Amino acid sequence: MLELVGIGRRYRVDGGEVRALADIDLVLPKGSFTALVGRSGCGKTTLLRILAGLESPSEGEIRRPAQAGPLRIGVVFQEARLMPWLDVRGNVGFGLHGRLPRHETAARCTAALDLVGLSAFAGAMPGQLSGGMAQRVAIARALVLEPEVLLLDEPFAALDAFTRRAMQNELVGIWQRRKPTVVFVTHDVEEAVLLGERVLEMQAGRIVGRENIELPYPRDPTAPEANRYRRTILARLMADPAAARPEPAALS
């Protein structure tokens, strides 16, 4: 379980101050699947970076259960972020290198490449991949770590509709099998409803709404129940007065 208590994050920008996050109270139960929706600039990536330990909050704290080793966290960033000097296989195994016996790393990479449908490109260099392919490599790179916490930042935004659906199903499958704690950032409400056990709505750095999606997996995004959730969430996000204003809450 991960618990965020009163998390806030401010950035100094151009003499002034931007409040990227404010008063975030959030419990992520072990093995849960949380989808985070909100418009561009509302602080989704910032929240994910704080969860990943890449950024420290300006206020508040993150509570983790005491455990033996460090938490294994897998992150899929908004961009692929592949190492241009490594081939696809090298990139997928990047985080395992030197930590596992060679044959085990190789086996995991092969399985992950198979999962994202890139077995034929194991020897390709990042420069030779399309945007969607590169993003799938990045997903495989996070999955081979067998993370306890999996953080994904709009991971499927660069994929075509068909690959996207296939990857969404795969993600649900992996989650059901291995039960990592998943936080999935998206600005697509349909995707959030399709994937999340619950959907958190963000606006201007705050969590402004929560919806538990009581639908069995695998879900059908076109089912009337799914549509109902979608409509409720969208209506709330659009009705919020802050939605009329595209910028995040800026303080001076």
Added chain:
Amino acid sequence: MLRPITIAVFAAVIGLWWLAGHLGWVSAFLLPAPATVADTMGDLIASGELARHSLVSLRRVSLGYAFAITLAVPLALLFVLSRPLRATFEPLLEFLRQIPPLALMPLLMLWLGIGETQKIGIIVLSCFFPIFLGVRGGFAAVDRKLIDVGTVCGFARPEIMLRIVLPSALPAIVVGLRIGLGYSWRALVGAELIASSAGLGYMIVDAENLARTDIVLAGILVIGALGLAADLLLRLAIRTLAPWLAGDLEMARA
């Protein structure tokens, strides 16, 4: 690597050169015919003179270049790691960078004589900055986003340095090394022209004093060929050691 078009271009230039003499556009003294130069080259090779001068020059460049690398790389790394050091010495280095090494020749000759030390000094001066700036620039331009990837994998600082920062910095470093090599070769020959008793540059001035333009031309051709060979060697080494850098190398045509 040696494409037909390349051969054709070189052949055309030699043809033009031959034609210029053959049709009497220029006197055979000012521009000796290709055949004459080839003959002279043969003589120089047979007498061992060409090999002797070439070896002297190559030895100087190798020593100077190696010395410059051992000086520039650690210094650049210090600069990368220490902001106060940067702030303190950056302006001084920027000032020194503006001075062409050959302009320092008179002083160097006074301080170091005209022996090997002075030649190597010139080489170090001429290729220090490209190498230094290559290393610095390479490290400065490392993408923070790639470092994040290592951080979330739980890498400690040394591992991030070795597996992300260093490979990211390598293209710029390699470019600096390549530019530095070209600079050092040209500066050396220049230094040998001014004051020396051996080396390819000396061979050329000596021939000029004897009015032997054929030797001058032969020397020039050898200088070009050796520089090209050194560059090819460096590129070959990089192509085999770090094939993904092959593209970046083309920026280094300076």
